Amino acid sequence: MESNRIKCDVLVIGAGPAGASASYWLAKSGFNVVTVERKKFPREKTCGDGLTPRSVYQLEAMGMSSFLKTTHRYEGLRTVAFGKEMELSWPSHPEFPEVGYVVTRYRLDEAVAKNAANAGANLLTYHEALSVKLNGDKQVQEVEVLDKATNETITVEPRYLIVADGSNSRIGRMLGASRNRDLPMGLALRGYFSSPLASDRYIESHLDIRSETGEILPGYGWIFPLGDGRVNAGIGLLSTLGKWKEVNTTKLMEAFIKGAPKRWELSIDDPIYKGTGGKLPMGLSISPRTGKNYLMAGDATGSINPMNGEGIAYGYETGKIAAMILTDCISLNDPSIINRYDQLLEENYGEYYKFARSFVKLIGNPTIMRTAVGLGINSKIVMRPVVRVMANLMRPDHLGPSEALFKAGVAAIDAKDRIGGIVTGGFSR
Ligand SMILES: Cc1cc2nc3c(=O)[nH]c(=O)nc-3n(C[C@H](O)[C@H](O)[C@H](O)COP(=O)(O)OP(=O)(O)OC[C@H]3O[C@@H](n4cnc5c(N)ncnc54)[C@H](O)[C@@H]3O)c2cc1C
Numbered sequence: 001m002e003s004n005r006i007k008c009d010v011l012v013i014g015a016g017p018a019g020a021s022a023s024y025w026l027a028k029s030g031f032n033v034v035t036v037e038r039k040k041f042p043r044e045k046t047c048g049d050g051l052t053p054r055s056v057y058q059l060e061a062m063g064m065s066s067f068l069k070t071t072h073r074y075e076g077l078r079t080v081a082f083g084k085e086m087e088l089s090w091p092s093h094p095e096f097p098e099v100g101y102v103v104t105r106y107r108l109d110e111a112v113a114k115n116a117a118n119a120g121a122n123l124l125t126y127h128e129a130l131s132v133k134l135n136g137d138k139q140v141q142e143v144e145v146l147d148k149a150t151n152e153t154i155t156v157e158p159r160y161l162i163v164a165d166g167s168n169s170r171i172g173r174m175l176g177a178s179r180n181r182d183l184p185m186g187l188a189l190r191g192y193f194s195s196p197l198a199s200d201r202y203i204e205s206h207l208d209i210r211s212e213t214g215e216i217l218p219g220y221g222w223i224f225p226l227g228d229g230r231v232n233a234g235i236g237l238l239s240t241l242g243k244w245k246e247v248n249t250t251k252l253m254e255a256f257i258k259g260a261p262k263r264w265e266l267s268i269d270d271p272i273y274k275g276t277g278g279k280l281p282m283g284l285s286i287s288p289r290t291g292k293n294y295l296m297a298g299d300a301t302g303s304i305n306p307m308n309g310e311g312i313a314y315g316y317e318t319g320k321i322a323a324m325i326l327t328d329c330i331s332l333n334d335p336s337i338i339n340r341y342d343q344l345l346e347e348n349y350g351e352y353y354k355f356a357r358s359f360v361k362l363i364g365n366p367t368i369m370r371t372a373v374g375l376g377i378n379s380k381i382v383m384r385p386v387v388r389v390m391a392n393l394m395r396p397d398h399l400g401p402s403e404a405l406f407k408a409g410v411a412a413i414d415a416k417d418r419i420g421g422i423v424t425g426g427f428s429r
């Protein structure tokens with residue numbers, strides 16, 4: 001084995017949403033960025049493939065509007081529960097668009113990574129980061145990278161490192177990051193199915209998935225039309241259900257597909273169906289997220305929204321925030337600016353994720369889950385603000401029902417924190 005050396009301003013490990021976004025924004029700032037991705041594009045990534053307005057906003061900011069036009073656009077969300085259905089278009093927002101798209105990660109991630117490369121990032125696919133060497137001052141000095149095509153190792157000497165290696169985050173764990181097990185976690189399974197409604201203009205969310213004993217579970221089933229003859233369908237479950245590890249997710253998925261509305265014509269025997277699953281670390285449950293000259297982004301920080309399982313937008317967003325921080329560190333030659341990363345994450349997500357963590361803890365109780373879904377599915381007046389809160393699309397400039405609901409929730413959590421848990425009982429971090 002031969003050893004080569006590369007020096008760069010920033011090494012980014014992983015070219016999923018978080019890594020590709022960080023690479024794009026750093027390259028746009030003119031820095032020498034090397035991005036290593038262990039897979040070859042295009043590559044599969046287990047996901048529901050749903051892009052909400054938050055993701056669309058980030059993709060458009062990265063100049064990817066023309067790419068989005070080649071994918072399946074949808075207008076809103078159809079919620080289904082207890083035999084009832086309700087269609088809700090995406091709410092208006094001063095910043096975020098009122099549309100979403102469904103596109104396989106097979107296509108999306110390649111396009112976004114290439115976009116970063118076109119902006120100037122040195123994208124090395126089929127290159128896997130193996131290990132990180134710290135100096136006596138706990139700074140990352142070198143990263144060993146394997147070129148999987150030649151089997152040669154490359155030693156990268158970056159001034160700064162961004163770890164964006166996804167939910168398993170082997171490199172993050174090597175650097176000491178770990179998940180706070182008191183915070184929620186998701187588990188989801190998805191597959192592709194052919195369907196005559198593959199070009200439907202609504203994504204569908206089923207809020208009444210049930211255990212084998214008929215209990216409503218905290219989580220949901222989804223059917224997302226891809227516009228190419230296929231839909232992405234799956235189930236997601238939250239760890240706030242005490243016995244969640246006992247739930248057989250394969251059986252849950254089979255039951256969901258068999259019970260899905262007939263119009264979709266889904267079949268578990270569909271030859272294109274092959275279920276794959278993954279973990280959803282959520283609510284910023286992974287820390288520490290920074291070191292002397294490195295930081296983490298995306299699933300490596302557990303940035304998925306606990307209220308809807310959305311992680312692509314938060315990958316793009318945290319990748320961009322990480323890039324902004326490093327832009328200042330390098331431009332001002334001040335590594336201590338890295339410490340502002342946690343502060344920025346807290347400013348952007350702190351309150352919302354505090355609320356979200358309490359909400360999902362609450363719905364871990366099957367009675368509360370059933371009551372909440374029963375209330376929502378019968379009234380657009382209830383469901384509309386709930387969807388706005390769950391998709392994190394509240395308006396900064398307006399106090400409507402969603403914003404009021406959110407503020408009331410946060411106030412209740414704060415009150416409980418102040419007086420030690422006597423007030424609300426259910427709300428708890
Ligand atoms: C079943 C399921 C359904 C989901 N559905 C949705 C959805 O519909 N919408 C949504 O917004 N979110 C969804 N999510 C969440 C979403 O997939 C993630 O939050 C998102 O992919 C996180 O992006 P990331 O860049 O942090 O990590 P990833 O997308 O996992 O990217 C990490 C990248 O790093 C690479 N890598 C890992 N280790 C190394 C290494 N050592 N060296 C080099 N490269 C490495 C990997 O190959 C990968 O390409 C779903 C998740 C699951 C499991």
